[in-house]
Amino acid sequence: MKKYQFPEGFLWGGATAANQIEGGFDEGNKGLNIADVLPGGKERYEILLNPGFDFEIHLDQYHYPNHEAIDFYHRYKEDIALFAEMGFKAFRMSIAWTRIFPNGDELEANEEGLAFYDRVFDELHKHGIQPVVTISHYEMPLYLVKEYGGWRNRQVVAFFERYIKAIFNRYKNKVKYWMTFNEINSGLVMPIQGLGFSIQKEEDKYKSTFQAYHHQFVASAIAVKACHEIIPDSKIGCMILFAPVYSYDSNPENIMYALQEEQLFNYYCADVQVRGEYPAFIKRYFKEHNIELEIQEGDLELIKEGTVDYIGFSYYMSRTEKKVKTDAEASQGNLIGGVRNPFLKASDWGWEIDPIGLRISLNKLYDRYRKPLFVVENGLGAYDQVEGDGTINDDYRIDYLRDHIKAMGEAIEDGVELIGYTSWGCIDMVSMSTGEFSKRYGYIYVDKHDDGSGTLERKKKKSFFWYKDVIATNGELL
Numbered sequence: 001m002k003k004y005q006f007p008e009g010f011l012w013g014g015a016t017a018a019n020q021i022e023g024g025f026d027e028g029n030k031g032l033n034i035a036d037v038l039p040g041g042k043e044r045y046e047i048l049l050n051p052g053f054d055f056e057i058h059l060d061q062y063h064y065p066n067h068e069a070i071d072f073y074h075r076y077k078e079d080i081a082l083f084a085e086m087g088f089k090a091f092r093m094s095i096a097w098t099r100i101f102p103n104g105d106e107l108e109a110n111e112e113g114l115a116f117y118d119r120v121f122d123e124l125h126k127h128g129i130q131p132v133v134t135i136s137h138y139e140m141p142l143y144l145v146k147e148y149g150g151w152r153n154r155q156v157v158a159f160f161e162r163y164i165k166a167i168f169n170r171y172k173n174k175v176k177y178w179m180t181f182n183e184i185n186s187g188l189v190m191p192i193q194g195l196g197f198s199i200q201k202e203e204d205k206y207k208s209t210f211q212a213y214h215h216q217f218v219a220s221a222i223a224v225k226a227c228h229e230i231i232p233d234s235k236i237g238c239m240i241l242f243a244p245v246y247s248y249d250s251n252p253e254n255i256m257y258a259l260q261e262e263q264l265f266n267y268y269c270a271d272v273q274v275r276g277e278y279p280a281f282i283k284r285y286f287k288e289h290n291i292e293l294e295i296q297e298g299d300l301e302l303i304k305e306g307t308v309d310y311i312g313f314s315y316y317m318s319r320t321e322k323k324v325k326t327d328a329e330a331s332q333g334n335l336i337g338g339v340r341n342p343f344l345k346a347s348d349w350g351w352e353i354d355p356i357g358l359r360i361s362l363n364k365l366y367d368r369y370r371k372p373l374f375v376v377e378n379g380l381g382a383y384d385q386v387e388g389d390g391t392i393n394d395d396y397r398i399d400y401l402r403d404h405i406k407a408m409g410e411a412i413e414d415g416v417e418l419i420g421y422t423s424w425g426c427i428d429m430v431s432m433s434t435g436e437f438s439k440r441y442g443y444i445y446v447d448k449h450d451d452g453s454g455t456l457e458r459k460k461k462k463s464f465f466w467y468k469d470v471i472a473t474n475g476e477l478l
């Protein structure tokens with residue numbers, strides 16, 4: 001079998017987000033955030049993709065799986081020990097903004113929240129695991145959403161600045177790898193989680209969305225500069241959802257359309273955060289959609305100065321597009337739309353499986369930016385079965401991961417600078433898009449189910465032992 005050469009010091013590990021694992025939603029003075037008001041089940045998917053969400057809890061109608069999640073808040077020691085047993089070099093996690101500033105606009109940080117992450121980082125270091133921290137992962141303070149209108153409002157930039165300075169100062173000796181906004185471009189299709197608002201009737205969707213983005217770009221640049229000042233040996237990246245866009249066929253009209261969709265969805269945010277300026281194609285787009293941004297004096301200079309050190313991205317699927325009418329079927333589950341690609345199989349949730357697409361993505365991103373890349377999410381959501389003898393034989397997950405890791409190995413041979421791989425959901429958790437527990441990604445099974453039942457007991461799946469070998473041989477044993 002071909003041997004792949006991953007660089008020395010490659011950051012093998014797993015990825016999570018606070019709201020999907022921690023639980024303890026009202027403990028330690030934590031305030032409510034967006035994930036706390038998102039119900040479990042199909043309703044969530046509908047809410048995320050449609051306008052008019054009220055951001056209220058309706059206990060009579062729905063259940064809220066993120067409230068308890070998998071109880072990492074109390075079980076982090078046990079979980080980190082399991083990550084260490086697999087040999088993790090890195091663990092991607094997020095800080096819940098509302099543990100540090102419960103409403104978001106307070107002047108003083110919440111000591112109980114700060115102390116919790118101190119304990120988590122200390123535990124990781126005890127096992128030689130580097131924390132890779134997302135500053136904002138779909139968990140904006142609810143108070144900022146309701147009282148200020150989310151990222152539509154410029155005032156939020158100052159609240160964010162207070163938050164990032166509090167965490168950089170507190171954790172400057174414990175965290176070297178940071179990322180600003182998780183999947184920043186996803187707000188173009190799911191503004192609720194990414195931008196902290198739901199489009200209201202009669203609201204100018206374009207104006208609100210791109211103004212909110214401008215505020216996030218300013219906030220991201222402030223974070224990059226502050227991170228470099230406060231933690232000189234740190235690396236701070238952006239984080240984008242990357243799904244390479246293919247044309248359905250060789251009709252040039254479709255190819256042009258695929259290119260434009262790729263520019264808007266894959267490159268618009270990254271261009272601003274990596275190159276430090278709005279790209280030409282988006283200026284044309286703004287003109288054609290009558291979007292005039294409110295840009296304050298100094299914003300563009302700040303954006304130019306606050307460019308990121310690396311590009312973190314998630315990769316789950318490619319996307320196939322057509323403009324000219326064909327008989328192509330709409331894709332079943334791809335969050336970002338498109339048509340079904342006849343060459344690809346899909347997961348049980350309709351996410352198309354395309355390992356070559358990862359090699360394509362790595363090459364595209366590296367060709368465009370020439371900055372180190374970090375695959376900070378990738379994985380297969382699947383139904384797992386616990387056998388009578390207690391084993392979980394998730395060969396389908398191993399196959400998926402093996403193919404994607406090989407694609408990274410090929411990209412490294414292509415000359416791409418890749419610094420790490422943290423596969424998504426290294427331990428089962430609440431699904432972001434559907435709120436289900438049954439959509440499992442982990443190497444570690446958690447006994448928790450969609451109806452809320454389960455003991456929360458952790459079990460090692462077959463993939464646990466396989467990934468341990470992958471890490472131990474630095475990617476050779478695939």
Ligand code: BG6
Pocket residue numbers: 017020138182183241314377381424430431432433434439
């Ligand atoms: C990414 C998110 O889009 O996809 C994660 O950053 C999410 O938060 C992951 O969990 C997988 O999506 P899902 O809906 O299967 O949990």
